[in-house]
Amino acid sequence: MSETVRNYTGATGPLRRRGPVRPRRAVVRALLLLLTAVLTAYAFWSTRDHVPEGRFIPKEQGYIVCLRDILARRAEIGASNLWTALPESPVVNEVARAFRSDLGLPEWLLNNLIGQTSYLTGNRIAYAGDVLFITKMTRLGTLLSRFDQWTPWVQRDEAGGLGLRKLPQRSLYYAVRGRVLIVSSSRDSLIRSLTLLEADAAGEATLQTMFAEAGTQDVSGSLYFDLEDPAGNVLDSAQFAVQIDPEIIRVHCRGALRPGSSEHFGPLLSGASPQPLMVPPPGMVEISANLGKPVRDVFAGLGKAVPWPWLSEAQWQKWEQSSDGPVSGLGQMLTVLLGPTGPGLRLSWTGVDIHEMFPMPELVATADLRNTTAEALFGRLPTAPSGLPEWAAFPHYDAQTQRVYLPMIGGPTLEPTAAVYGKTLLLSSSRRVAESLLAQPPETHLLPQLGNLFVRIRPPEIVKSLVEVARLLVDMGMLPGYTPESFEAAASDWQQRAQHLDNITMVAAVQEGIVSAQLDLSLVASPPGAPPASVPKSLVSGTPSQ
Amino acid sequence: MNRGIALILLVALSRAAFAFEAGAGKAEITPPLGTPLNGYFDRLGRGATRVHDPVWARSLYLDDGETKVFLINTDLCVLNRELRNRVLELAPNVVPREHIILTATHNHSAQGATIRPLLFRSISGRFMPEVLELTARGIVASMQAAYDARKRAAIGYTTTTQEGLSANRRHDGGVTDPQIGVLRVDDADGNPIAIAGNFAAHPTTVPDEDALAVSADYPGFFYQELERLSGAGCVALFFNGAEGNQRCGNPENKDGWARTESVGRLLATRVKEAANGIKCAEAKLQVRYAAPDLPLTIADRLLPHSTILHTLEIGDLLIIFFPGEPCVEIGLELRSRALARGYAAQFTVGLSDDHLLYFAPYVCYSHLEYETGMSFYGPFIEEWFYREFEKLMTRGNPETDRAAPEANTELLEKLRIIRFSGTSYEIGFQRGQVFREDLRKAYQEWVLAPVASRELVPNAGLWRLAPSFIDLSPLALPRLAVGMRPMLAGLSEDVVREIDGVAVGSSLPFDAVWLLQCLGTSAAPYDLADLYRAPYCTMFAAVGDRAGADDVLVGRNFDWKGDESVVIIEHCPARGHRFIQIGFPWSVGVFSGMNNAGVVLCAERVETLGRPGADGPPLELILRDVLQSADTSQDAIASLQALLHVQGYHVLVAGPRDTEARVLEFGPTIAVREPIEGLLLGTDPESPSADEAAQTRYGRLRRLLKEERIIAAAEIETFLRDREAGQQGQACILNDQTRCSVIFEPKNRRVRVAFPEEPGRLGSFAQLSLAEDKS
Structure with a gap:
């Protein structure tokens, strides 16, 4: 059957007049053309981009997050090892699945509905019920949205003439203004967004300013904390930007301390500015800190910032003076030796000795000896009473090896040891670890970035160590819920997942009440089962210290 | 060639x-x-x-x-x-x-x-x-x-x-x-x-x-x-x-x-x-x-x-x-x-x-x-x-394994009476097999679960330092069991062997069964109320003329907090007396019982008299021992008077002769009470040691008893069914916690037992006899 348009006059055969037909057809064509032009003009006019997204974002929101090009990059993001590295959970699985393949809509439709830039915004960080999702659609997407009310899965909600749409199955409301699509699970939030006075809206200029610094980062945002929000008693506001690449996820963030928090953080952070950070000893967790203060002052400052009873100046003094028993003997050794050191302090968790009397984490610290010498330092320790057995829980100084050690219980893993190591004081919970490190030349490299705190965590090694410890407990029936068999199955999964996340690194700095940080999640790009790739971008290959 | x-x-x-x-x-x-x-x-x-x-x-x-x-x-x-x-x-x-x-x-x-x-x-x-x-x-x-x-x-x-x-x-x-x-x-x-x-x-x-x-x-x-x-x-x-x-x-x-x-x-x-x-x-x-x-x-x-x-x-x-x-x-x-x-x-x-x-x-x-x-x-x-x-060893006669004896169960007028016979070990073994599931359930609920959740683990010393995700049971259970060992001191070997038999019969370790026996008593000092179970009962004796031709009759309502079912077991041990034990599947002990010499023992917890000590066996195990060994009520009284660690109980002891009924009150010292006017109540309602419910319950009982000149088994049945109008709970002789009612007739070596058909309503009495020799 032909789809050619035909006109029937009602006359047939010889009665049909041919003469006047030609001009009538021309008129119809002209009308059709005109109609098409009008419709096209209407389509263009009705889908014109005349309302900016910023018009629908309230000015005083708790947070605004900008998502760039997420849709176009969703296959790439879905393929990231991040999803396999994260602990198994329905939420993670759902998000990963959505990125990888299934948003429930055809690709061409998605590409027309969700623009390159989208915003998530809400009034409270700790409350997800009023989130607005705002994006700009293509003309086609906007045009298609005109017909959505005829589809069975969309209901119309007049809302006093605002013409909302409701997706009952998803409990979502949305509206389209110009080419802007606004979606929310909260009807009230959506209505508020649509009825904002211009003066109450964030506006396009504000958004551009807000996200200009983030550049082409995949996700960026600004957060404004209430006192009740997590971290709200510390931070007033924060900005962040996230870049997701196959091998690394990089987060930059910057937070402004709440003015009132200086009472708590003042002693710790006052006068702090980015400092050179020395590379910490290698370990599963590595920390390098430099707040420009001696360790003792940092301890006292932490005592003001964190409400832990043992973290106080008074406790420090108590430890410093008492060595009665292994625990207070350790306290004395640490306080006496560490007190005058600094400002640089490195701490690493090198492993867990599963062969010790009970599994013990092995820690090693190095602290700058800038303002003191080894002799002065070790001379501060109380002299051991004469006749004390060499295994008594009292800090012993061995002049021959120039080591201080504190016999506690068990073997060398439970024997805190101190020695001078280059220009630092080395302190370890384990004599074994201390001796191993002391046999190597001291580290003199600096991290490439200035900062006050550097932390690197290596999940595969941590998981491996924890599995070994847990296995000991399972063997003795001391880990509820696991038999040796079920534990091995679970542990294998944990270890496989952890192998995808090579390390997590953070560098943070404080200056004039602003805390800035860079967080990198280095993923292993190799397929599961293949040997883990080497660390992609190293922050440790810094320059030698001056 | x-x-x-x-x-x-x-x-x-x-x-x-x-x-x-x-x-x-x-x-x-x-x-x-x-x-x-x-x-x-x-x-x-x-x-x-x-x-x-x-x-x-x-x-x-x-x-x-x-x-x-x-x-x-x-x-x-x-x-x-x-x-x-x-x-x-x-x-x-x-x-x-x-x-x-x-x-x-x-x-x-x-x-x-x-x-x-x-x-x-x-x-x-x-x-x-x-x-x-x-x-x-x-x-x-x-x-x-x-x-x-x-x-x-x-x-x-x-x-x-x-x-x-x-x-x-x-x-x-x-x-x-x-x-x-x-x-x-x-x-x-x-x-x-x-x-x-x-x-x-x-x-x-x-x-x-x-x-x-x-x-x-x-x-x-x-x-x-x-x-x-x-x-x-x-x-x-x-x-x-x-x-x-x-x-x-x-x-x-x-x-x-x-x-x-x-x-x-x-x-x-x-x-x-x-x-x-x-x-x-x-x-x-x-x-x-x-x-x-x-x-x-x-x-x-x-x-x-x-x-x-x-x-x-x-x-x-x-x-x-x-x-x-x-x-x-x-x-x-x-x-x-x-x-x-x-x-x-x-x-x-x-x-x-x-x-x-x-x-x-x-x-x-x-x-x-x-x-x-x-x-x-x-x-x-x-x-x-x-x-x-x-x-x-290659010399001498070959050693053989012990044979596993089988239990003898009889149904008597809807009551499940179980007869165990043999050596103490064999009796225990039969008991362990018959009550295997009850024992294992009780062990799981009263011992394993509270230890795993640390309710039964000291919150002191090194125990306190253990991270909460660690299950301390592998260490705590043996330590708990060792701590209970001294409570074995003073028990006869027969009882210990019976417990050993129960353990083997129920496929549990000896210490597990022992913990079940003594945890209630030993838990009391730690206020582990859920684990602490003991009878608060009504018990009395009519003696002499008041008991008519029977000389001595003992009535007993056995009340118990908890949902365990009572069992009646006839013990026919290889040595000592046969006896009827009224107790629980998990307990080797006797809370009420009578032996074939007519010695009757009933125990009632009286909390005001103090807490049972943990430096000797639980009272019910001692009563079981005494029933097996005592020829007369005087023997039983002498054995019980030698106990130094028991506190917080009244024990009614009676024998077939009218002069033998006594109540031993185990407080800081042991007091012995005799019948007055032919009546002996488990607790004197006017005693300062009686709590309010006991005063009401026993007060009512005394009035009922005094109204009768001759008290026969039929009258005792009536008294045991009594629920005084206006009273509730433990203030009633028969109450919702009554697990069984028993009438002991020592002279005839007869025991009548009735169980509630529903809480607070007693069924008909069935009769057991220890008169005939079933050895």
């Missing part, structure tokens, strides 16, 4: 021509400095700081032409499984693996470090695979040296006395093993290849100030002295005996290392003197090996479920190897059994092939001492060893 005879002769001659062969070798296994030493918690796992004298592995290879065996002594504290397995992997392949007998001297100054399981490391220190390997290779080197040195040899043995070289470490003047066993192996020229001494005492003589010094302790001096006395080429060996509760004596009254040396040298001298008198000859060897399943243990996460047993017979000498530390009483009993079977001598060697900690004999089991506190296979583990070792 001729060829056949020649073949027989050839075989016979070749057998006869084979010479007994033996070889001895030794290798040093001194660990590197820094290795933790085994045996003392006090060292806190610290490493050795010096070597005082070396530690050794010493091996003796014996071959009689048919049987080859390695007998190895090591100067180690224990022979743990990791070490044994590694030695067996590396050992020269010249004897069957079952013929390698590894022993340790129990020296407390040699390496730990070879034990991997976490919970043993508090004693043995950190696990050092390299020390395990070094030790295993040293042991194997001594075996290889012994094998390589094998030559034609002869063997002989003797025994001598130790005269003050050892002492009982728990009791001054306590039991010791007077014997020193001596084994001598000579070469064809009569020169000693090896001399071994067998003597029972802990090698724990190293002075405290040298606690971190490596040493072989007194066996080290024994070796030195014996080899000096015996000349070059003789290897001295030492096998410790049943040393569980034995320490070294100090006959020369020395101090420090001098004492260690004194014991070692004196022992060597006595061994050498005895060895000089041995006439060596060829002997037949027999090695017997078994790997039996052990009795169940509450420490099943710490200890194995099966073990290794060895015996070695050299002619008419029997050597028995224990996989742990038997107390001396066990060694002596086994020796007497061996001698009775026709062996000329017997040596006991402890710490062989495995380490299951200590084995305490029944007589010591309820005393909370180190040896009993480290003994986790029940109070009758000695008998298990006797049976298992007697199975391995």
